[in-house]
Amino acid sequence: MLEVRALNAYYGKSHILQGVDLDVGAGEVVSLLGRNGVGRSTTVKAIMGEVRAVGHVRFKGTDIAGWPSYRIARLGLGYVPEHRDIFPSLTVRQNLALGQKKAGLDGRWRADDMLTMFPNLARRVDTAAGVLSGGEKQMLTMCRTLMGDPELIMIDEPTEGLAPLIVKQVGELIREIARRGVAILLVEQKLAIALQISNRVYVMGHGRMVFQGTPADLKASEAVRREWLEV
Amino acid sequence: MAELIIISTLNGVLFGLLLFLMASGLTLIFSMMGVLNFAHASFYMMGAFIGFQIAKWAGFWPALILAPLVVGLAGAAVERFGLRTVHAHGHVAELLFTFGLAFVIEEVIQIIWGKSPVDFRVPRALDFPAFTIFSTNYPAYKLFMLAVSISIFVALFWLLKRTRVGMIVQASLTHPKMVAHLGHNVPLVFMSVFGVGSALAGIAGVIAGPALVTQASMAALLGPILFVVVVVGGLGSLQGALIASLLIGLLQTFAVSVNLSLADIFAGSGFTPAPKTILEDLWRVTIAQVAPILPYLLLMIILIFKPTGLFGTRES
Numbered sequence: 178m179l180e181v182r183a184l185n186a187y188y189g190k191s192h193i194l195q196g197v198d199l200d201v202g203a204g205e206v207v208s209l210l211g212r213n214g215v216g217r218s219t220t221v222k223a224i225m226g227e228v229r230a231v232g233h234v235r236f237k238g239t240d241i242a243g244w245p246s247y248r249i250a251r252l253g254l255g256y257v258p259e260h261r262d263i264f265p266s267l268t269v270r271q272n273l274a275l276g277q278k279k280a281g282l283d284g285r286w287r288a289d290d291m292l293t294m295f296p297n298l299a300r301r302v303d304t305a306a307g308v309l310s311g312g313e314k315q316m317l318t319m320c321r322t323l324m325g326d327p328e329l330i331m332i333d334e335p336t337e338g339l340a341p342l343i344v345k346q347v348g349e350l351i352r353e354i355a356r357r358g359v360a361i362l363l364v365e366q367k368l369a370i371a372l373q374i375s376n377r378v379y380v381m382g383h384g385r386m387v388f389q390g391t392p393a394d395l396k397a398s399e400a401v402r403r404e405w406l407e408v
Numbered sequence: 409m410a411e412l413i414i415i416s417t418l419n420g421v422l423f424g425l426l427l428f429l430m431a432s433g434l435t436l437i438f439s440m441m442g443v444l445n446f447a448h449a450s451f452y453m454m455g456a457f458i459g460f461q462i463a464k465w466a467g468f469w470p471a472l473i474l475a476p477l478v479v480g481l482a483g484a485a486v487e488r489f490g491l492r493t494v495h496a497h498g499h500v501a502e503l504l505f506t507f508g509l510a511f512v513i514e515e516v517i518q519i520i521w522g523k524s525p526v527d528f529r530v531p532r533a534l535d536f537p538a539f540t541i542f543s544t545n546y547p548a549y550k551l552f553m554l555a556v557s558i559s560i561f562v563a564l565f566w567l568l569k570r571t572r573v574g575m576i577v578q579a580s581l582t583h584p585k586m587v588a589h590l591g592h593n594v595p596l597v598f599m600s601v602f603g604v605g606s607a608l609a610g611i612a613g614v615i616a617g618p619a620l621v622t623q624a625s626m627a628a629l630l631g632p633i634l635f636v637v638v639v640v641g642g643l644g645s646l647q648g649a650l651i652a653s654l655l656i657g658l659l660q661t662f663a664v665s666v667n668l669s670l671a672d673i674f675a676g677s678g679f680t681p682a683p684k685t686i687l688e689d690l691w692r693v694t695i696a697q698v699a700p701i702l703p704y705l706l707l708m709i710i711l712i713f714k715p716t717g718l719f720g721t722r723e724s
Contacts, residue, residue: 227585250591262586264579271575278591280572325591 178203178329178360179224179254184232186216186223193219194230195384199362201329206351206361208371210406211381217364218259220381221331225249225256237328251278255327259334259364261314263321265307269298272306272317276324284326285357291320294350312343319350329360336367348374368406372396380405411542416661422550424657425557429612430630431637431649432564433605439581439644440598441491443499446506449631450513451606455479455613456622457517460528468531468618476610483606487599510627518624525623553615560611561650568646577601581644636707642720651718656703663699 179201186194193216201207209217223230226246234242241249250256264272273288274280292299295316301309306317315335322330332351336344348370354361355374365371371378372392380388380395382405388395395401434448455475462471486509494505529535530549537545568574580587580597588594620626637656641648671680671691681687710717 225589227589245595246585246588247591247593250589256589258586258589262583264575264583264586266578266582267575274572275575275579275587275592276590322590 178237180235181224182233184220184223184230184234186219186228186230193384194223198386199379201360201362204358204360205377206355206363206375208363208365208375208378209381210365210368210371210378212406215381216384217381218333221256221333221362221364224331250325253328255322255325255330257318257322257330257332257335259337261318263306263309263314263317265305267306268304269302269306269317272321273324276321278325286323286326288324312339315339315347316350323354327359329362330354331362333364334366336365336370411544412665414541415544416665417658418546420658420661421654422554423661424654425554425561426612426616427633427637427657428650428653429557429560430609430634431641431653432646433608434634435638435641435644435646435649436581436601437605438638440601441502443503444635446503447509447513448609449627449634450510451479451483451609452613452630453517453627454482454513455610456528456617456626457521459614459617460526460622463528472614475614476607479610480603480607484599484603487602492595514624514627521624523624525621528617528622530618549619553619556615560608565646633703636703639707640710640717642717645717645719648717648719659702660699663702664696666695669694
C-alpha cells in the first residue's frame with residue numbers, strides 16, 4: 178500500500194534521511210522504532226509532503242512524492258503529528274467535523290462512535306478544544322484524522338508524555354483502528370506497545386533502516402536492541 | 409453639548425465601522441501570513457476609484473457590486489502569483505513585496521485618474537437629509553454607509569463562526585499544516601481569504617469614496633490607522649478588530665471636536681505658566697490639535713503593556 182524507496186531529506190546541510198526504504202501493506206500494523214533524532218518523524222513528514230525530500234514514495238500505486246499534503250490526505254493517507262495540533266478555538270465537535278474531507282462524508286468512523294469510545298471527549302463536546310488535557314488532545318487528534326476515513330494512518334509518538342492509564346487507552350484505540358482494517362504506521366518510543374500490536378517493526382538509526390522484521394525477530398535480536406534502542 | 413455628543417457618536421461609529429471593513433480583512437491576512445499587508449489600504453483606494461469609474465459608466469449601484477469583485481479578484485491574483493512565491497523567502501521579503509505593491513497601485517491610479525480628487529458623488533437616491541437633530545441635518549448617505557457596514561459585519565461573523573468554511577479558515581489561521589493534513593486545500597483557503605479581505609477593503613472604498621475625498625493619497629492617509637486598529641485589537645481577532653475600530657473611530661471623532669486645553673482644565677487652580685516658555689505653549693494646546701497623535705500613542709502604549717492587543721492570543 179505504501180512503498181518508500183531511497184528517500185533522502187536535508188535540513189540545511191544536515192543529511193537527515195539517508196536512503197530510507199519502507200513498506201506498509203494493506204491492513205498491516207508497522208512500527209518505526211529508534212532513538213530520538215534518528216529521523217523517524219522526518220520520515221513520516223517527508224512521506225506526507227511536509228518536509229521536502231528526494232526519493233520514491235508510492236501510495237496505492239500512485240507516485241505521491243512532491244505532492245502538497247492536502248492531496249496526499251485526500252488520497253487516503255492520514256497523519257497524526259506528534260504535537261497534538263488541535264484547533265484550540267473550535268469545539269471538540271467542530272474539530273471532529275473538520276476531520277471529514279467533505280461535510281457529512283461518513284466512512285468507517287462517525288463522531289458518535291468516537292464519543293462513545295471516549296466519554297471524556299463526549300462530556301466536553303461543545304467546549305473549546307484548547308482547554309482539554311494532554312491525553313484528551315491526543316485522543317481528539319487521532320479521532321479527528323480517523324474522521325477522514327484514511328486507509329493508512331501514520332501516528333507520530335502518540336503516547337509521549339501521557340499518564341499510564343491514558344497510554345493504555347491510546348493502545349486500545351490503535352488496536353481498534355487495526356480491527357477496522359486500517360493500516361497503521363506507528364512511530365513509537367515505548368517498545369512494549371509497539372511489540373504487542375505490530376505485525377512488523379523497523380528500527381532506524383542515523384537516517385536509515387538498521388533492522389526490519391517481526392516483533393519476535395526483534396525480541397530475539399539482543400544486539401540490535403542494545404545498539405539502536407536501549408538508552 | 410447633547411448635539412455634539414450625538415453627532416460625534418454617530419460619526420465615530422460610522423468611521424469605526426468603515427475601519428472595521430478594512431481591518432477585518434487585514435487582521436485575517438495578518439494572522440495567516442504573519443506580516444502586515446502594507447498594500448491593504450491600497451485595495452480600499454482601488455475600490456474607490458474603480459467604483460467611481462463604474463458609477464460614471466453604469467451608475468452607483470452596479471459599482472457597489474462590481475468594484476469589490478474586481479478588487480477581490482485583484483487581491484486573489486496578488487496572493488496566487490506574487491505572495492505565494494515570495495512567502496518562501498520569509499517575512500521581510502513579504503513585507504517589502506506588499507510595500508512595493510502599495511506604491512505600484514498608487515502610481516498606477518495617478519497615471520489613470522491623475523493627482524487631483526475625482527468627482528465621486530453621492531447617488532441621487534440617497535442625497536437628502538435623513539433626519540435633523542437640533543440644527544444638524546444628518547445625511548441619508550451616512551446612514552446607508554452605516555447599514556452596509558453593519559450588514560457586512562453580521563455576514564462575516566456568521567460566515568466565520570457558523571459555517572464549515574469559516575471553521576476551516578479559523579483553523580488555518582493557527583494550524584495551516586494540520587488543516588492540510590486533514591485534506592483541506594489550504595493554499596486555496598489563503599487565496600480566498602486574501603481575495604475576500606481585499607474585496608471588503610474594496611467595498612469600504614466604494615462607499616467611502618463619495619463621502620470622503622476620492623484621491624490618490626487616500627490609501628496613505630488611512631493605511632497607518634489600520635495598523636493601529638489591528639495591533640490594538642489583537643492579531644487575528646475579529647472581535648478585537650471591531651472593538652478597536654470603534655474605539656479609534658470614536659476617539660478620533662470626539663477628540664477633534666473637543667477644544668479643551670490644559671489651561672481650560674486648570675483654569676480654577678490659579679496656576680499659570682510663565683509667559684513665553686515651552687510650558688506655556690503646551691498649556692494652550694487643545695485636545696483637537698493633538699487628536700491625530702492619539703491613535704499612534706495608543707499603538708505605542710498597547711505594544712509596551714499588552715503586545716498581544718486587547719483580544720489577541722498571539723504576539724504581534
